[in-house]
Amino acid sequence: MKALKKYPDPHKHVVLAQQFNNEYLTELFELTDKIKKSPEEFINTLRGKVVATLFYEPSTRTRFSFESAVHRLGGSVITTENGKEFSSASKGETIEDSIRVISAYADMIVMRHYEDDSSKRGMSASLVPLINAGSGKSQHPTQALLDAYTIYENFGTLENKKIAVVGDLLRGRTCDSLVYLLSKYKGNTFYFVAQENSQVKQSLREYLLENKIQFVEVDNLDAILDKVDVLYMTRVQKERFATVEEYEQAKGSLILDSKNIQKMKEEALIMHPLPRVDEVTTGVDSDKRAKYFEQAANGLWVRMAVLKILNDNT
Numbered sequence: 016m017k018a019l020k021k022y023p024d025p026h027k028h029v030v031l032a033q034q035f036n037n038e039y040l041t042e043l044f045e046l047t048d049k050i051k052k053s054p055e056e057f058i059n060t061l062r063g064k065v066v067a068t069l070f071y072e073p074s075t076r077t078r079f080s081f082e083s084a085v086h087r088l089g090g091s092v093i094t095t096e097n098g099k100e101f102s103s104a105s106k107g108e109t110i111e112d113s114i115r116v117i118s119a120y121a122d123m124i125v126m127r128h129y130e131d132d133s134s135k136r137g138m139s140a141s142l143v144p145l146i147n148a149g150s151g152k153s154q155h156p157t158q159a160l161l162d163a164y165t166i167y168e169n170f171g172t173l174e175n176k177k178i179a180v181v182g183d184l185l186r187g188r189t190c191d192s193l194v195y196l197l198s199k200y201k202g203n204t205f206y207f208v209a210q211e212n213s214q215v216k217q218s219l220r221e222y223l224l225e226n227k228i229q230f231v232e233v234d235n236l237d238a239i240l241d242k243v244d245v246l247y248m249t250r251v252q253k254e255r256f257a258t259v260e261e262y263e264q265a266k267g268s269l270i271l272d273s274k275n276i277q278k279m280k281e282e283a284l285i286m287h288p289l290p291r292v293d294e295v296t297t298g299v300d301s302d303k304r305a306k307y308f309e310q311a312a313n314g315l316w317v318r319m320a321v322l323k324i325l326n327d328n329t
């Protein structure tokens with residue numbers, strides 16, 4: 016598997032899951048293992064460096080784990096957590112101008128923005144490494160890295176797995192990044208489980224068809240539970256619906272609870288990028304297959320590794 020030329024080198028910017036390749040993931044996972052084992056060895060990695068976290072959409076895990084990662088690597092953070100209202104975007108400034116200016120103040124930029132193409136636009140204007148922390152409905156590449164790391168940690172491989180991605184696949188972004196990443200590994204089959212009005216995006220469908228990757232689209236969660244190695248649940252993206260009625264129609268139909276998990280394989284992983292709403296009941300949390308809190312915790316170590324690699328290559 017090779018990174019395509021049209022995508023940036025992930026040692027320079029992290030904007031799309033398609034830019035990752037086996038080499039990068041091996042380097043990243045080895046470094047993540049080391050950081051996770053002995054974080055104190057990395058406390059001077061970003062000494063004297065400033066990282067800007069620029070969030071135009073809500074976030075808990077992503078912003079805090081990035082900021083914690085910077086602090087634990089010895090760097091400092093400048094931040095706006097409500098960029099839509101509190102940055103110059105509210106005055107009409109373009110992403111390009113904001114990033115061009117901020118890249119003179121910071122050594123790296125972590126950006127979450129509601130526009131699908133925000134990270135590509137930001138990258139084109141940035142003088143420093145830019146990390147996409149979520150771009151509209153399109154991508155969330157560092158989430159895919161921590162998801163893949165968690166799968167790798169549990170199975171020792173990213174190959175030959177049956178992966179179900181469940182929920183709002185049309186409006187969510189974590190699904191796309193994870194599938195682009197895992198589709199580079201051989202033998203994986205994807206089950207897209209969603210209501211008809213929330214099924215996987217046409218762009219992802221076309222990518223999988225072009226690359227001859229096995230996938231099926233279904234609307235019944237219970238029918239596939241006994242088949243999968245990884246069950247990746249996602250929430251219905253309330254804030255991305257045009258009307259409340261449309262949201263009401265889509266929500267609450269694909270639910271994992273302590274009853275239907277009985278159908279799953281003993282060694283399967285139950286994952287979720289979080290936040291959850293009602294798609295995974297709290298009754299599932301104590302099951303040994305539930306990995307979502309472990310997954311969120313891995314976000315810190317993986318993001319420390321992403322930041323170190325970018326810093327080492329500038």
Ligand code: NCD
Binds near residue numbers: 077188189249289290
């Ligand atoms: C996800 C996101 O922002 O896309 N959250 C996260 O970063 N873990 C998932 C979501 O909001 O549903």
